[in-house]
Amino acid sequence: MPSTARSSTTFKAVIPFNRQLSIPDNLELVTKAIKSGRSAGDGPYTAKCEELLSSLLNVPRVLMTTSCTHALEMAGLLLDLRPGDEVIVPSFTFVSTANAFALRGVKVVFCDVRKDTLNLDETHLSELITPATKAVVPVHYAGVGCEMDAINELAAQHGVTMIEDNAHGLFGRYQGKNLGTFGALATQSFHETKNFSCGEGGALLINDESLVERAEIIREKGTNRSRFFRGQVDKYTWVDIGSSYVMSDILAALLYGQLLERDRVQARRRAIWERYYRELRDWAGANDVRLPYIPEHCEQAYHMFYLVMPDLPTRTRFIEHMLSNGVAAVFHYLPLHLSEYGRRWGAKVGDCPVTEDLSDRLVRLPLFYNLAEEERDKIVAAAHDFDF
Ligand SMILES: *Cc1c(COP(=O)(O)O)cnc(C)c1O
Numbered sequence: 001m002p003s004t005a006r007s008s009t010t011f012k013a014v015i016p017f018n019r020q021l022s023i024p025d026n027l028e029l030v031t032k033a034i035k036s037g038r039s040a041g042d043g044p045y046t047a048k049c050e051e052l053l054s055s056l057l058n059v060p061r062v063l064m065t066t067s068c069t070h071a072l073e074m075a076g077l078l079l080d081l082r083p084g085d086e087v088i089v090p091s092f093t094f095v096s097t098a099n100a101f102a103l104r105g106v107k108v109v110f111c112d113v114r115k116d117t118l119n120l121d122e123t124h125l126s127e128l129i130t131p132a133t134k135a136v137v138p139v140h141y142a143g144v145g146c147e148m149d150a151i152n153e154l155a156a157q158h159g160v161t162m163i164e165d166n167a168h169g170l171f172g173r174y175q176g177k178n179l180g181t182f183g184a185l186a187t188q189s190f191h192e193t194k195n196f197s198c199g200e201g202g203a204l205l206i207n208d209e210s211l212v213e214r215a216e217i218i219r220e221k222g223t224n225r226s227r228f229f230r231g232q233v234d235k236y237t238w239v240d241i242g243s244s245y246v247m248s249d250i251l252a253a254l255l256y257g258q259l260l261e262r263d264r265v266q267a268r269r270r271a272i273w274e275r276y277y278r279e280l281r282d283w284a285g286a287n288d289v290r291l292p293y294i295p296e297h298c299e300q301a302y303h304m305f306y307l308v309m310p311d312l313p314t315r316t317r318f319i320e321h322m323l324s325n326g327v328a329a330v331f332h333y334l335p336l337h338l339s340e341y342g343r344r345w346g347a348k349v350g351d352c353p354v355t356e357d358l359s360d361r362l363v364r365l366p367l368f369y370n371l372a373e374e375e376r377d378k379i380v381a382a383a384h385d386f387d388f
Contacts, residue, residue: 014323014328015371015378018192020368021258026258029045029256029257033045033252042249049255049259050062061209066245067200068191070243072137074218076104084106084107086107088110088111089108090111090113091110091113093165093336097139114147115354134161136155137162143195162182162183163184164182166187166188167188184206189201198258204219217242218242221238222243276365276380277292277305302367305365308362315361318386327365327366337351366379
């Protein structure tokens, strides 16, 4: 990993790949949440986050969770997945997209991604569905929508439940419809590295209303405490399996303040993304570098700006070059089907050729709210300065 001090004599500040979103006014909300003495989960700020997300996205019920990983685990519990079942995930994703389901003892099946968007390849998906397939988990990579019409149709045709891992895609749209509203369930992440962040946090978006009551129970340690708080039962008790997936109200306060500033945050990210695109387009064209592709029918969430380099050695040199110019540019996911744990389901080299190829060539540039104007200048200049 890049370090800010390479040695004591040649100290050089490096523009980090990410700085967590920080809005000073939010501290007031956090202080209020702490002082209220009501800092456990499901307090007033948790409710505010849930109501805001629910109305902005048009999702019937949103539950704040401790992480996106936990929201995905809740999805696995809600669908009653068990050994013998199969769940299809892209190979090019974060480990939690697969692990949350591996925890239930299912067979994880890895699908390749499209060359243009690096999103789940619907043609490969259609070959992977079997009678044992219970769920498919599209990931909207970089906040650009997957081909939801095709994936939806395949899932419906085969009676497969769709769960969107929307960790990158909050406020993105496909054909004018919000990402996170296509699956029976969808998950969000508010980890430090995401557009909006309370350190560690997530949400489960529930579009299939028949799953709401049990989701509340699973999130509350298997109890019907949520109904108790609403006065629907006079005492609460253990009614099902579950765990501790409720976000603290202190973190919800931090997140709520950020969500209120969503337009400002997204506009800033968009400006940075568009500047990179504008100022690197000719350079990329001349040097066999590919920039992100955003289909006409997708409004992206401005989560990430990546470059696809001509080959692995060039990418390695590019990362070194950027670092020596004070910029932390980083690669991304390694193919899950070839990972030590992923191989247990029998995958081998060549199963997901696009993932294998692009994973070696992709590199990401810093993109965060507090990226200063001079830092942006420096990043673009350093890229232009690279000797191919
Ligand atoms: C960040 C991320 C996760 C995990 O989110 P946590 O909130 O850290 O659990 C899952 N899937 C994808 C695609 C992610 O980018």
